[in-house]
Amino acid sequence: HIMHEVGMGIRLMHYSPLLKAAMASLFFLVITFYLIAYLINVVFSQSFTNETEMAQFFGILTTINSVVGLLLQMLLTNRLLQWFGVKNVNLIFPVTSLASLLALFFSFSLPAAVMGSFNRDALMNAFRDPVWEIMLKVLPASAQGRIRAMILAVVIPLALLVSGLGLWLLQSWFDTTTMVWVGMATALVYGYCNWRMNIAYLDEIITYLKR
Numbered sequence: 001h002i003m004h005e006v007g008m009g010i011r012l013m014h015y016s017p018l019l020k021a022a023m024a025s026l027f028f029l030v031i032t033f034y035l036i037a038y039l040i041n042v043v044f045s046q047s048f049t050n051e052t053e054m055a056q057f058f059g060i061l062t063t064i065n066s067v068v069g070l071l072l073q074m075l076l077t078n079r080l081l082q083w084f085g086v087k088n089v090n091l092i093f094p095v096t097s098l099a100s101l102l103a104l105f106f107s108f109s110l111p112a113a114v115m116g117s118f119n120r121d122a123l124m125n126a127f128r129d130p131v132w133e134i135m136l137k138v139l140p141a142s143a144q145g146r147i148r149a150m151i152l153a154v155v156i157p158l159a160l161l162v163s164g165l166g167l168w169l170l171q172s173w174f175d176t177t178t179m180v181w182v183g184m185a186t187a188l189v190y191g192y193c194n195w196r197m198n199i200a201y202l203d204e205i206i207t208y209l210k211r
Helices: 002-013 017-047 051-075 077-089 092-106 110-136 141-173 176-210
Strands: none
Touching: 002 141, 017 051, 017 092, 017 110, 017 141, 017 176, 051 077, 051 110, 077 092, 077 110, 077 176, 092 110, 092 176, 141 176
C-alpha cells in the first residue's frame, strides 16, 4: 500500500512544480543540515577536552536553543508571515544556514559553532517548518498522504544516504575547510530550490483561485 502511495506521489511531481521544488528543497536541506551538524560537532570536540564540561555545555545550549526556538515560533513567526508573506519567510532559513557556514569559514571556532547550533535547533523549527506546512497545504488534500509517504520512503532516506556517503568521503579525503565550501554550495542550492518553491506556490494559488 505504501509503495502505491509513493508511486502516486512521484507521478504527482510531474504535474506539480511546487511539489517538485519542495522535494528538491527537502533533499538539499537534509544534506546541508548534516554538514552543519558535523562541522559544529568538530568544533565542540576541539573546544572541550573534558567530557563532563562538554556534556554540561551541550545541555545548556540545547535548552537555550529549544526555549528560544519555541518563543520565536509563538511570538515572531506569525508576525513575520503577516509583515513579509510566506515567500519571504521561506527564504530566512536558507540565508541563515549560509550565514552559519560563512561564519565557520571565516572563524572555525566556538562562537561560530554556537551560531550554527542556534540556526539548526532554533531557527529551523521557528521559520522553516511552519512555512513548509503552509506551502504544502495548497496542494490537493487527497495528495497529502501520498506526499508524506514519498517524503518518508524516498526523499529523506535518499538524502540521508547521500549525506552519509558524502560525509564519509569528505572526512576521508578532505579537510574541514573543503567541507564548509561543500556546505555553502548545498545551502545555495537549497536556497535556489526555496526560490523555485516561491514561484510555484504563487502559481498554485492562482490555479486554485481559478477553479
